[in-house]
Amino acid sequence: MAAISIKDVSKVYNGGVTAVSAVSIDIADGEFIVLVGPSGCGKSTLLRMVAGLETISQGEVAIGPRVVNDVDPADRDIAMVFQNYALYPHMTVYENLAYGLKNRRTPKAEIDARVAETARMLELQPYLERKPRALSGGQRQRVAMGRAIVRKPSAFLFDEPLSNLDAKLRVSMRGEIKRLQRRVGTTSIYVTHDQLEAMTLADRLVVLSGGRIEQIGRPLDVYHRPATTFVASFIGSPAMNLVSGEVHGGKLALGPALIDLGATVPTQGTVTVGLRAEDLRLHPEGEGSLPFRVDYVEELGAQRLVHGLVGDQPLVAAVSSENPLPATVSLSITPSRLHFFDSASGRRIDRPGDDRPETLAGGLPALEAAAS
Amino acid sequence: MKRVQFSSPYLPYLFLAPQMAIIFVFFYWPSVQAIQSSFYLEDPFGFGSTFVGLSNYSDALGSAQYQAIARFTVVFTALVTFLSLGIGMLLAVKADAVLKGSAAYKTLLIWVYAIAPPVAGLMGMMFFDQHIGPLVKFAALFGWDMKVGLNYNDTAIAMIIVSVWKQIPYNFIFILSGLQSIPASVREAAAIDCRSGTRRFWTMTLPLLAPTAFFLLVINMTYALFDTFGVIDVMVKDKAANNPITLVYKVYMDGFRGNDLGGSSAQSVILMIVVFVLTIFQFRFIERRVHYN
Numbered sequence: 001m002a003a004i005s006i007k008d009v010s011k012v013y014n015g016g017v018t019a020v021s022a023v024s025i026d027i028a029d030g031e032f033i034v035l036v037g038p039s040g041c042g043k044s045t046l047l048r049m050v051a052g053l054e055t056i057s058q059g060e061v062a063i064g065p066r067v068v069n070d071v072d073p074a075d076r077d078i079a080m081v082f083q084n085y086a087l088y089p090h091m092t093v094y095e096n097l098a099y100g101l102k103n104r105r106t107p108k109a110e111i112d113a114r115v116a117e118t119a120r121m122l123e124l125q126p127y128l129e130r131k132p133r134a135l136s137g138g139q140r141q142r143v144a145m146g147r148a149i150v151r152k153p154s155a156f157l158f159d160e161p162l163s164n165l166d167a168k169l170r171v172s173m174r175g176e177i178k179r180l181q182r183r184v185g186t187t188s189i190y191v192t193h194d195q196l197e198a199m200t201l202a203d204r205l206v207v208l209s210g211g212r213i214e215q216i217g218r219p220l221d222v223y224h225r226p227a228t229t230f231v232a233s234f235i236g237s238p239a240m241n242l243v244s245g246e247v248h249g250g251k252l253a254l255g256p257a258l259i260d261l262g263a264t265v266p267t268q269g270t271v272t273v274g275l276r277a278e279d280l281r282l283h284p285e286g287e288g289s290l291p292f293r294v295d296y297v298e299e300l301g302a303q304r305l306v307h308g309l310v311g312d313q314p315l316v317a318a319v320s321s322e323n324p325l326p327a328t329v330s331l332s333i334t335p336s337r338l339h340f341f342d343s344a345s346g347r348r349i350d351r352p353g354d355d356r357p358e359t360l361a362g363g364l365p366a367l368e369a370a371a372s
Numbered sequence: 373m374k375r376v377q378f379s380s381p382y383l384p385y386l387f388l389a390p391q392m393a394i395i396f397v398f399f400y401w402p403s404v405q406a407i408q409s410s411f412y413l414e415d416p417f418g419f420g421s422t423f424v425g426l427s428n429y430s431d432a433l434g435s436a437q438y439q440a441i442a443r444f445t446v447v448f449t450a451l452v453t454f455l456s457l458g459i460g461m462l463l464a465v466k467a468d469a470v471l472k473g474s475a476a477y478k479t480l481l482i483w484v485y486a487i488a489p490p491v492a493g494l495m496g497m498m499f500f501d502q503h504i505g506p507l508v509k510f511a512a513l514f515g516w517d518m519k520v521g522l523n524y525n526d527t528a529i530a531m532i533i534v535s536v537w538k539q540i541p542y543n544f545i546f547i548l549s550g551l552q553s554i555p556a557s558v559r560e561a562a563a564i565d566c567r568s569g570t571r572r573f574w575t576m577t578l579p580l581l582a583p584t585a586f587f588l589l590v591i592n593m594t595y596a597l598f599d600t601f602g603v604i605d606v607m608v609k610d611k612a613a614n615n616p617i618t619l620v621y622k623v624y625m626d627g628f629r630g631n632d633l634g635g636s637s638a639q640s641v642i643l644m645i646v647v648f649v650l651t652i653f654q655f656r657f658i659e660r661r662v663h664y665n
Contacts, residue, residue, distance in 0.1 A: 053560050073560075074567035086557035090579040099575075100565035147561075 001186055002064030002077075002154035003029045004050065009059035011045050011211075019045040020211045022059070027189065032181055034190045036198035037208035038234070043191045044159055046208070050189060051080050051157050063154055074103075079148035080157040084164060085140045087132040093119075093143050094128040097150045104151075118150040121180070138169050145177070149184060156181070158190040162197065174200060195235050199223065207231045225339075229272055229346040232339060238277045238305055243313040244343060245273040252338070255311020257290045261335050267342075267349050274339030277305065277318035280331045288330035292317070297325065403644065410637035421634070428638035438622070438639075445597070445618040448532060452596035455536045457588055460543025461581075465573065467544070468551045478548065485541035493606030496534030500526075507533075521607070521615065528616040531607050535600045542595075543588050550584035551577070582662040590654055597647065619643055 004027040011020040020042040027033050035043040048054040050061055052073035060067050068076050079100070088096050097115045106114075119125045122142045132140055141161065148156050161177070162170045178201055181188050192198055198205055199219045207214040207222065207230070215227035226232035232240040245254040247268050252259045254273065281288070290310050298305040304321040307314065310331070317331060340349040378384055410428050412421040432438050467478055487495070499507045500520040507530075511518045520530045554577065562576045578585075598620050608615045617625070619639065627636030 051560075051564065053563070072567055073564045076564075078564065080561065080564055082557040082561060084555065084557055086555065086561040088558065088562070088576065090582075099562075103566040103568070103571065147565075 001029055003027060004155055004187060004189070005060075005062045006046070006050065007060045007062070009046065009049060009061060010057050011042070011049060011054060012057040018211055020049070023208075023211075023213055024059075025206055025213070025216065027187060030185045030187055032178075032188045032190065032201060032203040033206060034192060034198040034202035034204075035206045035208060036192055036195055036202075036234075037214075039193055041208040042211040043193075043208050047157055047159055047189055047191045050155075051078055052076050077154040078157055079151050079153040079155075080159065081144045081148050081161045083160040085132070085144040087140060087143055087147075089132055092129050092131055093124060093135070093146075096132070096143055097146050100147065100151050114150050114152075118146045121149065121183075122146045137165055138173065141165060141169075141173055142176075145180065149180065152184075152186075154187065156186050156188040156190075158188065158192075160192055161190075163192070163194070170197075177201065196237065199235070205235075207234060209234075225348065226274070227348050229274070229341045232274045232341070236276065238316050238318065240339070241275040241277060241280075241315045242341070243273050243275070243310065243315065244270065246270050247340075252335075254290060255313060257310070259289055259333070259335060259338075261338075267340060270343050271349065272341040272343045272346070274341060275315070275333055276337065276339075277316045279337040280315075280317040280319075280333055282306065282317060282319045282323075282325070283330050283332060284326045285328040285330050288332035290331040290333075292329050292331045294325075294329060406637045406640050406644075408637075409634055410641050412634050414633040424634065428634045429642070432635060432639050432642065441617060441619055441622050444528070444616045448528070448535075448600075448616070448618055449593060449596040451532050452535045452539065452600065453589065453592040455532070456539035456595075457543055457585070457592055459536065460540045460588075461547050461585075463540065464544050464547035464551055465577070468548060481544050482541045484537065485545070487538070488602070490602040490606055492534060492538045493603040496530060496537070496603065497606055499534070500530040521609070524614055524616055527607060531600075531604060531616065534603050534607070535596065538603065539592060539595055543592065546584055546588055547581065550581045554580050586654075586659055586662045589658070590651070593650065593654075594647070597643070 004025075006023060006025045006027070008022050008024055009020060010018065010022055012018050023042075023046060025033065035046060037043050045054060049056050050063075052068065052071065056069050060069060062068065063076055063078065088099060091099065094115060097118060098111050101111045101114065115128075116125075119128055122145060124139070124142055124146060127135060127139060127143075132143065135143065141164075144161065158177070162173050165173060174197060177190075190198075190201055192201075202219050204216060205219055205222050206216050209230050215222055215231045217225075217227075222231060222235055226235060226240070229242055233242060243254060245252050247253075247261070250261050252261055252273065282292075285291070292306075292308050292310055292315070294306055294308040295314075296307050298307070299321060302321065303318050304325070306317045306319060306325070306329075308317075308329075309315065315331070319325075340351065341347060342349055409421070411423060411425060413424045413428070414421045463481055467474065467481060470477055484492075497520075499505050500518065502508060502519065502521075505518075505520075508518045508520070518526045518530075520526050558580075559572075559576070562572050566572045566575070597618070600618065601620055601624070604617055604621050608617060608621075620643065623636050623639045623643065626632045626639065630636075
């Protein structure tokens with residue numbers, strides 16, 4: 001087990017394409033870090049640089065006290081779980097698990113003991129003599145996890161390990177990965193493009209876009225205080241509504257409506273305003289502050305997503321599907337739930353007193369208790 | 373397996389007929405003819421034949437010359453198969469690791485395959501020419517006076533080199549494509565699990581290449597036994613004399629130069645049996661250890 005420090009790391013390919021630029025992340029011992037971002041954001045490249053499968057153009061990666069820039073992947077004391085499992089097709093499950101240990105000259109008795117322990121942990125005992133092709137997708141995934149766990153490395157590196165599984169299995173494997181990581185307490189870096197997976201697994205999230213870090217933070221911090229409009233629109237489903245508005249005095253003009261901001265006025269002039277779909281409340285016309293023209297409705301079962309327009313700007317509201325939908329509606333929102341972003345740079349504009357919403361303080365310990 | 377229903381039970385046979393006809397005309401019929409004539413002593417001028425039973429076989433197998441040629445054929449086949457597979461694999465593994473200019477590199481290695489066997493033999497002759505051959509001059513540097521065409525061993529070595537050289541590109545293409553069908557992530561997983569590249573090759577790359585290698589083993593043996601005919605023909609210039617030749621070339625010499633059709637047929641039947649036994653052996657004992665994905 002070890003801390004991992006990524007310092008000003010860049011990756012520039014031969015053609016001059018920059019995949020990762022000057023990324024720095026300090027990962028504590030035992031922490032579960034999730035790198036999340038759309039495809040092409042450099043998250044896999046960053047992971048592969050930590051693994052040693054890509055060279056590091058600039059900067060430094062250290063695992064524990066040791067800078068590993070020029071260390072062979074096999075000597076970095078890491079284990080990696082690949083998207084397509086990358087099991088050795090000609091070896092049995094037992095041999096797959098034992099391969100890494102055998103090459104490190106581990107005594108036979110210890111290999112047997114460790115493989116047995118790992119197999120028990122992952123419920124793989126009945127399959128030890130099978131070849132990978134005789135296993136189901138979920139079982140293969142568990143063997144891939146086992147191959148990482150059995151080595152007891154300093155760090156686990158996960159490269160979108162669940163994206164080849166069907167939706168149901170993905171949810172259960174997600175839980176399994178989280179439980180296993182808690183149990184063995186190994187520092188982990190996990191790459192995914194799925195923001196839900198990122199939210200549920202991470203101790204801390206790293207949101208990447210275009211090879212740069214947009215935000216690092218605990219999942220609920222990132223959710224409640226997105227640092228940029230990119231993060232705001234990427235994290236959370238449905239995506240945060242981003243509309244343009246104007247702040248004058250203590251009031252925000254949003255299309256035809258005026259919202260009283262009270263004392264907490266962060267800025268003046270044109271801003272991008274972020275509204276979470278679930279923070280919006282639906283009223284019969286005239287009762288809310290935002291006149292809302294309904295375009296169409298998505299029924300999700302417990303929730304219903306109401307798509308419509310405020311002025312000429314599209315907006316989504318998530319409301320409970322228990323109450324009937326009035327024919328004509330308006331919206332309201334608590335002013336403290338509004339997010340403000342600079343309309344030019346997309347950076348968050350902090351308001352006095354909004355650095356710690358109550359939901360955050362109450363939400364996180366509960367999540368951690370459930371995870372352990 | 374998909375089952376197709378035909379309206380008439382004869383229809384499938386009709387579809388098979390052209391292929392069967394070709395196999396029959398070019399394989400079964402000549403084989404039967406060869407087996408038949410191997411029991412007869414034919415008049416060299418075609419004035420009839422006499423049934424001699426197995427004496428063509430016993431003559432061939434009992435002759436010291438035939439035994440010597442058989443021994444050479446075994447050595448020749450083993451060396452050509454082993455060397456062309458080994459060198460082809462070495463080049464493919466190295467070429468696969470080349471990052472810059474790999475296309476040009478691979479094309480250059482594959483090029484040789486486009487040369488027809490007799491032309492390859494001719495080029496080989498020039499390489500080993502007494503006066504202008506660069507390889508003869510190279511050997512002379514070490515005090516080795518190579519006399520290809522005169523000295524039995526020198527000719528044998530030249531024959532093996534040219535045959536191997538001719539076959540390497542074929543093996544190279546197949547092994548390279550075999551290598552490229554190994555998923556990148558499996559190699560990367562192995563790179564994390566095993567530091568030593570050599571060990572990775574033996575425990576990971578080679579087993580995953582086994583289906584390709586097995587196929588090539590069969591093909592290369594057949595090549596060394598039969599397809600090297602052109603190379604040998606050019607090398608010994610139709611006059612084997614004291615030079616090494618393989619069994620196939622002896623069949624040709626006895627049949628078409630010596631006009632001993634019966635003896636030549638008996639020898640080709642022997643060859644047929646040898647290949648038959650070899651093929652069964654390969655599929656029974658080697659293929660069982662091959663992992664197909």
